[in-house]
């Protein structure tokens with residue numbers, strides 16, 4: 449991911465409180481998506497029941513009409529008693545369902561179980577109210593004072609024949625409006641669900657990016673710390689620890705391959721007077737210049753380090769005795785003795801170099817160091833600004 453985008457999406461999520469906040473948000477968004485899913489399923493189930501019952505109202509209305517006609521104008525073989533029972537059952541169900549649509553409450557489902565209906569609203573409520581006012585007179589005609597079917601049903605049959613089409617039409621409208629409401633309610637809920645899912649996803653991405661960012665920062669801090677722990681803070685070249693690690697690995701390889709090489713231990717001559725006469729910072733500048741001169745003179749495969757004070761060291765793999773080492777030492781002595789000291793009048797800088805070669809002095813780092821140290825003191829004792837190979 450490009451860095452600019454990374455910064456845009458996860459501006460400062462790397463800190464612990466922000467990661468915790470992002471995890472909490474992730475859980476919340478996911479819960480919203482889950483709950484809206486359950487809510488949608490529940491709504492769809494309730495809508496299906498309501499649509500089904502609205503459809504059944506048409507059938508009940510037809511059934512009541514037919515039974516009323518049979519009860520009032522019996523044809524051959526039809527039992528008026530059965531018809532009266534059917535009127536009672538069908539019309540009671542019809543009325544009960546219409547009331548449940550209007551006021552909310554229980555109705556009887558197709559399988560005889562009780563089902564809870566929500567009161568409909570909007571256009572559906574207006575249709576239900578119109579239907580109830582249309583059915584109201586019929587209800588009065590079909591129930592006597594004790595709530596039973598009256599003896600004479602002709603007025604009810606006439607009323608229903610007259611208004612059945614209108615009632616059927618209203619029940620058709622109710623079914624369509626309920627279907628339409630259900631579709632748009634489901635669509636709205638889906639939008640909420642998709643939004644919650646999208647937010648959860650974005651939050652997850654931000655969270656993941658935040659963690660990557662945190663991981664990267666920790667890695668960078670570790671790298672910086674490791675490089676600082678291996679660097680001489682004044683000169684910027686490797687310190688003793690880094691040199692020892694690198695040299696051990698190099699000498700191990702050299703031992704396995706039976707390679708030649710050399711360890712050069714360097715100690716400046718005449719450094720203390722610079723410090724004493726011109727101050728510590730003038731001495732620091734000299735140490736930095738020496739480090740630069742050594743690095744410039746060394747090959748890219750050589751290890752160059754400052755051991756401390758005015759002591760430096762070089763490990764030169766695959767350096768062949770005099771052929772390579774003498775010219776290198778000469779270059780180093782010249783480079784250091786010709787460092788610009790114009791603003792340090794009366795000071796002469798030089799360097800004494802002790803050289804221990806391998807395999808002659810062995811492949812062990814400590815052995816090479818001690819032989820080079822002794823050789824360096826011989827060079828210094830002989831007046832400095834020279835090199836000496838270990839005996």
Ligand SMILES: Nc1nc2c(ncn2[C@@H]2O[C@H](COP(=O)(O)OP(=O)(O)OP(=O)(O)O)[C@@H](O)[C@H]2O)c(=O)[nH]1
Nearest residue numbers: 715716717718719720721723728729731732757758
């Ligand atoms: N400016 C500066 N001086 C340092 C630093 N580390 C050590 N020194 C000084 O380096 C000097 C080293 O002393 P010597 O080794 O006697 O210096 P020298 O004059 O070259 O003497 P020989 O080595 O005997 O030739 C001491 O004065 C230390 O205080 C440093 O980081 N910066």
